[in-house]
Amino acid sequence: MKLLSSLLLFATLLPPGLALAGSDDPTDQTDASAFVASLRFKEGEISIPEADAKLRLGNDFHYLDKADARRVLESFWGNPPDDTVLGLVVPRSTPLTDDRSWAVVVTYSDDGYIADEDAARIDYDEMLADMKAADPEFNEERQKQGYEALHLIGWAAQPHYDATHKKLYWAKELHAEGVDGNTLNYDIRVLGRRGYLSFNAISAMSDLGAVRAGMQSLLPLVEFDQGARYADYDASRDKLAGYGIAALVGGGLAAKAGLFGKLGIVLLKLWKLVAVAFVGLVALIGKLLGRKKKAVVN
Numbered sequence: 667m668k669l670l671s672s673l674l675l676f677a678t679l680l681p682p683g684l685a686l687a688g689s690d691d692p693t694d695q696t697d698a699s700a701f702v703a704s705l706r707f708k709e710g711e712i713s714i715p716e717a718d719a720k721l722r723l724g725n726d727f728h729y730l731d732k733a734d735a736r737r738v739l740e741s742f743w744g745n746p747p748d749d750t751v752l753g754l755v756v757p758r759s760t761p762l763t764d765d766r767s768w769a770v771v772v773t774y775s776d777d778g779y780i781a782d783e784d785a786a787r788i789d790y791d792e793m794l795a796d797m798k799a800a801d802p803e804f805n806e807e808r809q810k811q812g813y814e815a816l817h818l819i820g821w822a823a824q825p826h827y828d829a830t831h832k833k834l835y836w837a838k839e840l841h842a843e844g845v846d847g848n849t850l851n852y853d854i855r856v857l858g859r860r861g862y863l864s865f866n867a868i869s870a871m872s873d874l875g876a877v878r879a880g881m882q883s884l885l886p887l888v889e890f891d892q893g894a895r896y897a898d899y900d901a902s903r904d905k906l907a908g909y910g911i912a913a914l915v916g917g918g919l920a921a922k923a924g925l926f927g928k929l930g931i932v933l934l935k936l937w938k939l940v941a942v943a944f945v946g947l948v949a950l951i952g953k954l955l956g957r958k959k960k961a962v963v964n
Contacts, residue, residue: 698742698762698763699763701741701742702761702762702763705730705734705737705738705762706730706731706734707728707729707730707756708728708729708730708731709723709728709729710722710723710724711723712729712753714752714753714772714774716752716774717752717774717858717861717863717890717894718858718860718890718891718893718894719774719856719858719863719888719889719890719891719894720888720889720890720891721755721887721888722887722889723755723887724887725758726757726758726759726880726883726884727755727756727757727758727880727883727884727887728755728756729753729754729755729756730753730754730756731753732751732752732753734754735751735752735753735754735771735772736748736749736751738754738762738769739751739754739771742762750773751771751772751773752772752773752774753772754769754770754771754772755769755770755772755865755884756769756770757769757876757880759876759880760876766873766876768867768868768869768873768876768877768880769867770865770866770867770880770881770884771864771865771866771867772863772864772865773863773864773866774861774862774863774864775861775862775864776860776861777861777862777905777907777908777909778860778861778904778905778906778908779859779860779861779896779899779904779905779906779907780857780861780862780907780909780910780911780914781906781907781910782827782829782832782857782910782911783910784910784911784912785827785829785834785910785911786829788825788911788912788915790821790824790825790915793912793915793916794818794820794821796916797818797916798817798818801817801818804816805817814842814843814844814845815842815843816840816841816842816843817840817841817842817843818838818839818840819838819839819840819841819848820838820839821836821837821838821839822837822838822839822850822851822852822871822874822878823835823836823837823852823878824836825915827911831886832856832857832858832896833854833855833856833857833885833888834854834855834856834857834911834914834915835852835853835854835855835881835882835885836852836853836915837850837851837852837853837874837877837878837881838850838851838853839851839871847870847871847872848870848871849868849869849870849871850867850868850869850870850871850873850874850877851866851867851868852866852867852868852869852877852878852881853865853866853867854866854881854884854885854888855914856888856889856890857896858890858894858895858896859890859893859894859895859896859898859899859900859904860894860904860905861907862914863888863890865881865884865888867880867881
C-alpha cells in the first residue's frame, strides 16, 4: 500500500553555507538575490495537470513550477532531490531572500479516493496522545537512520475537516533534541476523485501567526477540475484508498506499515535553530539569510 506516498523523504542536514556539489550556492545576499531573480514566478490561475487541479492565487501568492521549485528546495535550501515536488507557493509579502520567508510545497498522491466517513468520529486528543506515545519507537528508527530524535509537542492548530469542500488542515508543533526552540508544520489536504493534493508549510513556531493566516488564505484557492472532484468518484471503476481521514493526520500510522521514510516529517535547519517537522515536500521550508532550511513533507 502506498500510504502517504506523496510525502517527501528525509533530508540530510548540512551546516549553513555548506556548498552542494554541482549545485548553485548562493552564499551571501548578492548571490541570493541573483538566484531569486532568475526564478520564473507565475501569477493568477495555475494549472496542476498531474492532479487535474487548479490554484487561483489572487494577489497574495505567486507560484514556482516543478523545475524552479526544485531549484529552490535543492540548490537554494539544500534539500535532497525529490521528483514528487510539483510546485512551490510563495507568499508575496515575504520574499525568499527575507529572514522570515516561508513557502508551501505542493505534492499529489494518487492513492485513490479517500472515504471520509470516519472524519466526524475522530478524537484528535486521543490521536495526539497515541502519537506522543509512539515517540520512542519512532525515534529509535530515526536515530538508526542518523537523524535527531523528534518529539511531538502538540497541535499548533487542531485538525479540522470541511466535509462540504473536502478540505482538511492541521498544524503540529515539534521539537528536535539538542535544539533551542520548536518548529511549526502546517498542512492542508484537498481530497479529490483519485487522491489528494498536499500543501505543506514549515517555519519556526514564532511565525505561526503569519503562516496560519497565509494557509487559511490559500485554502479556498485550491480546487480539482470538473471530473476529478471528490463528488465525481465512481465506485464501479475508481480505486479506493486503503485509509481514511485519520491516517492523513496521524502520519505515524505509516511507520507501523514499514513506511518510515515517507512519514510526512520535514527536516528543517536554521542558522541557530535546527528543527524537524513534517514531509516529505511537501512542506516545506526556508531561510537562506540567517536561516538554513533542510527538507520538506505529511
